[in-house]
Amino acid sequence: MPRDDFRILSFVNHIPVHPRVEEFLAETARRGVDAVCSQGTGMDFGPYMLGSGTQFTSENFRENVRPYLRFAQQQGVPFVFSVGIAGGRDQLDECLERVDEIASEDDLPLRIAVIDGELDREMLSTRIRAGAQARRAVESPHLPEMLTPEDVESAEHIVAQMGPEPIMAALAAGVDGVITGRALDVGIYMAPPLHAGFPRGSTTHMAKVLECAGLALHPGDPSEPIYGVLERDAISVYPVSDTQAATARSIASHSMYERDNPFMEKNPGGYLDLTDATYTEVPGSGVRSQGAIWVDQPYTIKLEGARREGYRTIAVFGVREPAFIECLDWFLDNIRSTIAGSPRFGHLDEGKHYRITFDQYGRNGVLGPNEPLGGRMPHEIGLLVDVIAETQQLAENLAYFICMELWIKPYPNRQTSAGNLATRFAPPTINVGPAFSFNVWHLLEVEDPLELFPFEVVDFPRGR
């Protein structure tokens, strides 16, 4: 007997859990729920976490998911979580450790299908050598048009956004839930209803609206969950708290959030055409939408990879003396040329062996050369010295040299001969570690959506 509707509770698992979560879960239980879904991967934070294998504190992750895991188990419905921000193997493993702690501490046995989101680089370069095509996902001069084996090998880590299909295959294995590394955000929300036989158009649209939880509501707050009811040809979304409402405006605007084209939601295997979508407010602070159309295209998997560009050392200063602010640009240019002409660093090329960035917060630190008010003389500047060099040692030595110049070197009309600026930290140089860029941002053509993403069933707590 086919189902008439499918109900999903959505939250974001890297955002601190809401203090009223138990109230929200009781309200959800009253309404009924078929799956609990949560995204926890994304590249909004830049390439660092992917390159370095790090994430936000995983203790935070553990406390964020704990009430939702318990809730899904109590309700007897599956959960699907993507975890670990960049979602590589290291981050996934660390999150699974935290899930293991929940399972032990709360006496919550869980059978979970785990799907790795990181690709083995050798496997990928072998595929490319054998003729697999991966074209850049955006037309940027910073990316090679077609991915080469050399690009793959120079990346520290490469993850791939699995679509809903590998998750559906895992759900079919009779597990309590699925935990993935890097995954397509909307795929997390698509998998349970697609698995239950719902059509791709309305399913994808509901997934897009649910993926950032309460951010799609008014006022937008992604720490609150959101509740969606999927029908065969319509979606309805509701808050679970009394402080938010779905409005036609909030849901329509979220449908185009962080997408380059407001009418086209691109996904593996096709896109969602939102041109004719309508949004109507319904009782219960909800919004009902119809009219989204799924259009099939060749199936591609989005790859993301980060390459190490060097090592970073920073320093932070405050500049308040008007005479120094007056000549600061000139002074900073002088530091660059002093370094370039110094016996110690003169054999190195700026741009090749090292890179120095001075950000002047209070003048144009946010907008750089585009700052419309950049010509005004501020009363105070926060100066960030950012050095990236081939080795951590070189970055630290350059930063130390710059700090000394900033402290002691004379400038025109100086009265403050005991020191040029205010020092925030001692020692002034802070080694930050490696710095990365995205060198892989490509779409890999695949025959089968499942082929890169096998699942493994694990019983938690482990080792019993």
Added chain:
Amino acid sequence: MARLRDLAKTLRSKNCDPFNTTFDVFFDTEDAYRRVRDSGRITPEVLAPLYGLTTDQVLGIYFLDNALAFKVTMVKDIASSDPACKDVFGAHQHLMLADLEIPEHWT
């Protein structure tokens, strides 16, 4: 004249990928929306110089009459991929657009 920030209800910027920024602007009234839409100011020729871009780096401008909104997508001058990026999320790129002067209705 009024600035776009005085006419809009919501005015936001965010990465749509590490190399591009997308801007969403929403209005409360049909009147404010049409004033902006028909001002001739939301064009690549006007916007590109504010962001230090060439006109072909303004990748798309979309007006959504039903939603009283428009969207602009542009190349990010310092990509979030760049370790020296000053705005990794792209959440503070809206400012030049927000201060854009919009003339009175053409009547």
